[in-house]
Amino acid sequence: MSLSQQEVDHIARLARLVLTEDQKKLYREQLSSILDYIAKLRELDTRNVPPTAGGGSTAMILRVDEARPGFAIQVLLKNAPTAEEEQFKIPPVFE
Amino acid sequence: MSDLTDLSVTEMRAGLAGGKFSSRELVQAALDQISKFDAALHAFLHIASESALKQADEADQNPKPDRPLDGIPIAIKDVLMVEGLPCTCGSKILEGFIAPYTATSVQRLQEAGAIIIGKTNTDEFAMGSSTENSAFGATHNPWDGARVPGGSSGGSATAVAARYVPAALGTDTGGSVRQPASLCGVTGLKTTYGRVSRYGLAAFGSSLDTVGALGRSADDVALIFSIMAGHDERDATSANQPVPHTNFEADVVRALKVGVPKEYFISGIQPEVAQRTRAAIETLKDLGAEIREISLPHTEYALPVYYIIAPAEASANLARYDGIRYGPRVQADNLWDVFFKTRGQKFGPEVERRIMLGTYALSAGYYDAYYGQAQKVRTLVQRDFEEAFREVDVIAAPTAPTTAFKIGEHVNDPLAMYLEDVFTLPANLAGVPGISFNVGFDENHLPIGLQLIGPHFREDLLLQVTHAYQQATDWHKKQPKLAR
DSSP states (O other), X not given: OOOOHHHHHHHHHHTTOOOOHHHXXXXXXXXXXXXXXXXXXXXXXXXXXXXXXXXXXXXXXXOOOOOOOOOOHHHHHTXXXXXXXXXXXXXXXXX | OGGGGGOOHHHHHHXXXXXXXXXXXXXXXXXXXXXXXXXXXXXXXXXXXXXXXXXXXXXXXXXXXXXXXXXXXXXXXXXXXXXXXXXXXXXXXXXXXXXXXXXXXXXXXXXXXXXXXXXEOOSGGGOOSSSTTOTTOOOOBTTBTTBOOOXXXXXXXXXXXXXXXXXXXXXXXXXXXXXXXXXXXXXXXXXXXXXXXXXXXXXXXXXXXXXXXXXXXHHHHHHHHXXXXXXXXXXXXXXXXXXXXXXXXXXXXXXXXXXXEGGGXXXXXXXXXXXXXXXXXXXXXXXXOEEEEEOOTTHHHHHHHHHHHHXXXXXXXXXXXXXXXXXXXXXXXXXXXXXXXXXXXXXXXXXHHHHHHHHHHHSTTTTIIIIIHHHHHHHHHHHXXXXXXHHOSEEEEESSXXXXXXXXXXXXXXXXXXXXXXXTHHHHHHTOOEEEEEEEEXXXXXXXXXXXXXXXXXXXXXXXXXXXXXXXXXXXXXXXXOOO
C-alpha cells in the first residue's frame, strides 16, 4: 500500500514533527514499503484469537497509592532549557 | 599491566582479594585501553574517568570483599540513568541531559561495589541493529573496523569484546543485547520480561523492553544478572519472582531436550551461520542433550507484529520529548512551534520513521487493522513458544541471519536492517529470556552467535547450558586484534 502525500502530512502533524520536503518524500517511500511488508499480518484469521497487550507472564503488581517524597524542584529544573524561579519557562500558549 | 583488561569479573575479584592488584589499577587499565582504542571504535559516549578513579580509591582504602563487584569496572548503555552522568540515549534531543537519579539495575550493581566507567553508544533510543543510528556517530566492530558491532547495545558489546570492561549492561527490545553479542563474539543475556527493573531506563517499547547483561562468559553474565534481577516496587511491571542461584555444578545438559526450530534455518541465512550453529548444537548433543526438530509456525509474522507494536509504543513514549522540561529547545514564537521544531530537528531519521509508523498504526481508522491485528498475532507467537516448551527445555537457533555487515550497507533500506532481528524479535514478543554466545567464525573471521531461548524466568537454565558449552569449547575466549 502506498501512503499519499496528504497522509504523510497528517501523520507528521499528529506526531508533532516538522519535516522538510525531502524528508516527507523519503519517509513516504520508506513507510509505504514497510506497510507493504506489515500487510502480511492480514493473511491470518484471528477472529477467535484474544489480543495480547503486555509482555509479562505475571500480573502487574500495584503498590499502595500513598504520597512519597519526590525529587527536589531545583534538581529537576537543572535539565530545563529555560526556568524561572521554581517553574519551567515556555513561550506563550495563546497569541 | 595491560593483561588486567583480559580478566573476567571472577578473576578480578580474586586478584583484588589476594592483593595482586588494586581497584585503581583495574580502573586505570580500563581507561588506558579505552584511550588507546576508542578513538577508532567509539564504544563510549561518555567516559567517567574522574568519578571512576575516585570510587576505585575508595574501594582500595575501604575494601568490602563480601560485595561481589567491589572495585570492578563496568560499562552502562546510555539509555540507563546513572545519577550525575549524562544520559543521551544516543539522541540530540537529550544532549546535555544529566541524570537526576540512578536506574535500579545500575544501583544494584553499585551497591554490590561496581564502578561505572562510562556510558556506551547506542542506536538513538535503542532503535536499530547496528549502532549507526546514534546521533553521535557509529560504533565500529572490534573484529573489523569497517563493520558494525550490531545494535542497539553495540557500544556495550564492543566495550566487552575490546577488553575495556569485563561486563556491561545493555537493553533488549527486539534483539538489542543478543544481536550485538553475536556480531561481537561475546555472551549476552536478554532477561525475561519483568525480571529486571526498568526504573531509570528510557522507555522505548514498554511491553518489550528488558535490561540485560553482556560479558565474555556465562559465569560473569550470571553474576551480573543475579545482582540486578528481582522485584522492584518502583517498576509496576517488575515481576515478584524469586531469582534462583545459577548452579554451574549441575550437569543439566545430560538430560536436556533442545528444540531446533526449522523456521530459523531459512534460505537467505548466511551459510556459515547455519553451519556453525548446527555444529554448536551437535556439541550440545555430544554433551548428552537430546536434539529435536520443532516448529514455531508463526515465526515469519513476528517481524511485522514487532514493527507495529514497537513503533506504536515508541510513538507514545517519545511524546514526552517536547523541549519543555529537559533537553535542548529549538526556540520559536509560540509553544506549538517549539514542539514541532524541537522534535523535527532533534530526532534522527530512524526515530522519526518509527514515530510516524506508530502514529499511523494508532490513528483513527487504522487502529484495528494494524495495532489490533498485531496484538492478536502476538498471541499466536506466544502460543508457539508455550507449545514448544511443553516438548523441549530450551530452543537453539542462530542469533542473527548474518555476521557483522559493513557500515553503511543497510542505512538506506530500513526493511533490510529490520530483517537483521528476524530471529531475536519473537522472544521479545513472548517475553521469554534468550542468550547469545560465540560458536565460531565465518571466512572473514567474524563471530557467529548461537541463541538459546528458554521458558519465562529460566535464565538460570540458559546460563547453565551456555556455561557447559563454554567449558567444552574455547570460542568465547577468542579475542579480536584491535587496530588503533
